[in-house]
Amino acid sequence: MEIKAAEAERESIRYKQVEFMLEKIGQTFAGVISGVTEWGIFVEENDTKTEGLVRLGSLGDDFYEYDEKKFAIIGKKHGTAFRLGDKVKMKLVGADLSKKTIDFEFVK
Numbered sequence: 001m002e003i004k005a006a007e008a009e010r011e012s013i014r015y016k017q018v019e020f021m022l023e024k025i026g027q028t029f030a031g032v033i034s035g036v037t038e039w040g041i042f043v044e045e046n047d048t049k050t051e052g053l054v055r056l057g058s059l060g061d062d063f064y065e066y067d068e069k070k071f072a073i074i075g076k077k078h079g080t081a082f083r084l085g086d087k088v089k090m091k092l093v094g095a096d097l098s099k100k101t102i103d104f105e106f107v108k
Contacts, residue, residue, distance in 0.1 A: 014100045017050040021095045021102055028107055033086045036073050038066040041082050043090055043104055052102030054090060059106065 034051055035042035041054040056064050062075035064082075072083040082088075094103035 011100070015097070017048065018095050018097050018100050018102060020048065021050055021052075021092060022097065025092050025095060028089060028091050029104075031088055031090055031104075033082055033084055033088060036066060036071055036082065036084060041073055043088055045090075050102060052090075052092070052104045054104050054106055058093075 029045045029047075031043040031045045033041055034044040038056075040056050042051055043054055044051045056073065059073075059075075062077045062080060064073045064075050064080075066072075067074050070081075070083065072081050074081045089107045090104035091107050092102070093105050095101070
């Protein structure tokens with residue numbers, strides 16, 4: 001029961017975060033990289049601690065690969081790297097309440 005209650009609490013918090021961010025599409029935020037995978041970079045917005053995904057496909061300036069040993073995404077051509085803990089600026093490009101997902105893109 002306790003595990004189900006904790007899961008329900010996380011789900012309700014996530015729902016409210018996405019609901020809040022729906023009105024902020026197009027705005028720019030400061031954040032930190034909280035996770036890297038072969039399909040994207042998870043970022044956490046500083047003020048609300050809302051987490052979203054920057055898809056690798058949105059990083060159009062290079063071909064990026066996931067380096068699991070370094071916990072980083074590294075560009076093949078320019079060598080640009082995105083690592084856990086890096087401070088970033090991102091733009092909110094999407095929020096889906098039914099899926100409880102948030103999509104960001106990096107801004108320079």
